[in-house]
Amino acid sequence: MLLQHVRRQSTSSRVLIAGGGPVGLTLGILLQHVYNVPVDIVERQMQPTQHPQAHFMNLRTMEILRTHMPVLHDRILDATAPPQQVRLSSCVSLHVVFALDLMAGMRFLLIAHDLANGEWVFQIPVFPLRDQPPQANFPPDRCIDLIRAAAGAPSLDVALHSVGAWKMTAQVAAQYADPNHQVFVVGDAAHQFPPAGGFGMNTGIQDAHNLAWKLAHHIHNPPSPINSSMSWLPTYGVERKAIASAMTRLSLRNFERTLRVPTALHVAATSSMGRHLKRRVHEIVSSRQALGMLFYNADIGYSYSTNASSLDTSDTALNQAHRFHVPSSRPFDDSIADSKGLCDKVDLVFTPQLQEGCRIPHQWLRKLHDDPTMHPPTNLWSTLDLPQRVLLTTPKNSGPNFVLVVQPATYAHLAATDGALPSYVAIVVLHPNNNMATPVDKNHPTLGHDAYVYTEATAVTAAAAILVRPDGHVARIWSQATDVSPASVHTAMSSGV
Template sequence: MDNVRTVETPVLIVGGGPVGLTASVLLARLGVPSLLVERRPGVTDHPRSRLINTRTVEVLRSCGLESAFEEISLPKAWRQQVIYTTSLAGKELGRVKTDAWAGDATLSPVLPLISSQDKMEPLLRECAEGLPGAELRFSTELIGLEQDERGVTATLLDHQAQRKEQLRTSYLIGADGAGSFVRRQLGLGWVGQTGIASLMNVYFLADLSPWIADRPAALYWVSSKGVTGVLAPLDGEERWVCQIGYNPEHESTGDFTPERCADWIRAAVGDASVPLNILSINPWTLSSVIAERLRRGRVFLVGDAAHQLPPTGGFGMNTGMQAMHNLAWKLAGVIQGWAAPRLLDTYELERVPVARYNSEKSLENFMLVARVNAAVMAQGAGETEVDDETRAAIRGARRYGNFIGMDLGFAYAQGAVVPDGSAPPKVADDVSRYIPTARPGHRAPHVPLVKDGREISSLDLFDFRFTLLTGANGSAWIEAGRKLAQARGLPLSAYRIGPYGELSDPAARFLDAYGLSSQGAVLVRPDGHVGWRSRLASTEPGPTLERALALLLGR
């Protein structure tokens, strides 16, 4: 091979979208050097993904990015409802309150956000480039990979220098999108439904305030016999995207010229004279699929390379970023030597059920919204009064925007978890209802605490380390945990919460929220999920913790 040079890195990340950039940030925060390669010359300029759900904002908070993302978010007043209408100027069909997009301060210290991918990626890129150990190369494409028992050999093409190079890496992360070269090189196909719908994503500028100033919403679903689709605000001012469906058997993407898209937008608004500026048009295909495997050997798939979810609910990017949160600490443990390689087997065990569930529920949302359109088409509700069938269809679609259970309630039934025999909380609807619990496998609950005179959330303690929490009388657990961490070289922090502890609990919520006595203890993983819990004291806290850690770390 001409002009080939060989370099080495512990982790190679392929793909510089939100999930790949998140991988770079998380690994750097964990002290793991990585190289990210992206074939595009820079970050995207098209606003694809919008929703950043509560759990993902919690991950961003742990990286110091919460405030930066809040600055690019759609104002809160716009995140509290979805409106169904015949057009912006036409008859309104109904509204659905969106509790999951409005947030709940009793459940999390953060609020969910709505922004756009073209604003998110530059923030993630800037963060990664400012962290030691994170290297990013754009205009660089993966063109070949081979793996053996010791690592992966990747062939890269630098498009700017027109130079090939071989890279040797311990692990490779494929975050290279729906058409993933990495997945195809692994010989992995899709499981699920592909080609459910074909759509054009259109980014445009327009002042639509004359029709919506008194009714801000996260989405405006338009249903009439003339036009069907959705208008989505990006900044509450003039930045918008819309989704236009089409039939690929009768139309091609080339048929959607800026003029035709502008005509569709004006029809959706209900005013043929509204000024607007089309900035970009991006075709895409709606699917609900998961890769046959999320791992093969030393290669892992994340994001759209691992799964494609319908956008109804906004779980695609979020599922990918949270999967990377799950994988990053496990890679760090194996690379740094404090965990066994078989810990990496738990990535698929834990994340496949989550991806499958999110995919199924997102597809249900899509079908429920389609019922609204079908009811309008069948009854002509836009031309007369809103009929009962349309009202019922809109009520039936209420999970779209009300999914706090999906967002915070998912749990790992097997993997890097030590069950304690307790049952999960019972909820009437696991999509829209959430009851916090510290049952092993679940996200550790948010509890307001005070540390060094400053108010914090319990979630702020889970900063890329294992965290051992006890009640006021749990000193034996704390001492045992610190000794084990020092002996094993394990990143672990330990805190007593309550009177005379390192943290105070002003509202006296900690023990109830975590299901502990004052002598009990809970061990939270670096990704904020509970790994192990003992409700009571132990006569042998050291050996008990050692056995738990051995199970959690694959030893």
């Protein structure tokens, strides 16, 4: 998808988006319906593709949809297979008939096939001659013959619906924007990965999420001698190219690892090698060599900090990449979650950390008053919801908002400090539960704010102040209340992550 930002000699700007796939449509929705920036979308295809593409949506993409497109988010969840829970008891054995040594439980993905009843995706490596389309050597009759030969049934009745070709590449664009930051590449125009891990569309949607707020912020708050705010547009390519490069390495590594599974299964699964192959498949699954579809460090653990460590794609790391720490603390309202599904101790592999460049970690907060914008009204929110909650309570033409999360002492210090925060920085004050000793001044000329209450002390509540970007990533952390001032916030805004 190619994007061009057109500046006119007027108070408005339009954005032209070339490409109406999932990435282009996401960017268009974010710009026009979330940030009030008009867009035009052009698409060369006259109808949707008939072949499966981008059939996996990871955690971060679903979070973006939950925040900005909740109806689509719910429709996708409704269309997925329902979750299954095999064991409903609370982590204890209620009856014992006989005893064996218990093995530690593990989660894995089993890739299996059934020649009699299964459904197959039939793919053939193609090496076409130069300037010749791949389909030229595969007319319908030949495709049917190949399917019958693979099934071992010469008279098999085959209904061939369509034949498609795709090219596997691993590419990342050298530049994500032109020197003037008027034209940007996003999605497939910026990167293409092997289909091993489901990173293509997901990375593209996350590109759009990163670029949308920066472009909207630039349009609504253009840098000028009066407004010293930096343009965040140059950071788009820096941040997202690093992520695409990491996803390229991971997808290539995943592709290499997936080749071990068909090697073990072999096409002659019904031959005399069957028992050996079954044992080999068991070895692969038991050693966690099967390809998992969740990579938490890649999906939600990436950082935009220049000091972030590179993604580990070793077998050891990837075999452990699918386990996630479930916080033990309950939300304020126990009815929000089924207590049977929560465990106090979980083997930790990926645990969200409060770091500059990373997303702000999730923590349950209770708003001091019910939110009238929600139906039914609610007062329980995650820290991940704060930028969107602020956006919904500000004028539509003001563009995206940064959120300054502060403690009561920091708020009191700011109220006594000269200077004003930028108009697009909203304050959220976190109070300990049942402790409202610090007065809140909603009528202060520059410090209007929202107030939330927390029950668990964490790194988020220990920080004096946290500047959160519109996309939920942390721009700056202050450890001392006396270091937080309008000037220091302006400095943080002008230096990026």
